[in-house]
Amino acid sequence: MGNSNRDNDAILRFCRVLAEIPHGHVVTYGDLAEMAGYPRAARLAGQILRKLPRDTRLPWHRVINAQGRISLPEPGARRQRERLEREGIALIRGRVDMKRYRWRP
DNA sequence: CGTATGACAACAA
DNA sequence: ATTGTTGCCATAC
Numbered sequence: 286m287g288n289s290n291r292d293n294d295a296i297l298r299f300c301r302v303l304a305e306i307p308h309g310h311v312v313t314y315g316d317l318a319e320m321a322g323y324p325r326a327a328r329l330a331g332q333i334l335r336k337l338p339r340d341t342r343l344p345w346h347r348v349i350n351a352q353g354r355i356s357l358p359e360p361g362a363r364r365q366r367e368r369l370e371r372e373g374i375a376l377i378r379g380r381v382d383m384k385r386y387r388w389r390p
Numbered sequence: 391c392g393t394a395t396g397a398c399a400a401c402a403a
Numbered sequence: 404a405t406t407g408t409t410g411c412c413a414t415a416c
Contacts (some may be wrong), residue, residue, distance in 0.1 A: 327398035
């Protein structure tokens with residue numbers, strides 16, 4: 286198959302970081318990539334998140350773009366917004382207050 | 391190997 | 404604030 290060990294490593298590293306994002310906080314795609322050891326690979330973060338199974342336990346909804354907006358197209362955007370609000374992160378005019386909810390270790 | 395695409399981001403005007 | 408451009412990394416054809 287077309288899967289190399291490096292790819293699986295990447296996915297594993299992204300998932301490890303993803304799992305560490307605290308409830309009630311968010312990170313950007315760029316943040317996630319950087320924390321996973323792939324600086325400037327924001328798009329890679331998106332690709333990996335897109336591949337996650339629908340029923341994953343990982344907090345995929347805590348990843349948004351650098352502008353505090355949801356990048357996921359409908360109907361996913363709706364699920365993400367609901368999950369965020371469920372943990373106290375409300376979107377004001379379609380944006381998350383990054384100043385307040387962005388997680389920086 | 392070139393081109394297009396995508397849950398992105400930084401920067402210029 | 405908004406729009407357009409360029410850069411980035413991987414994948415699909």
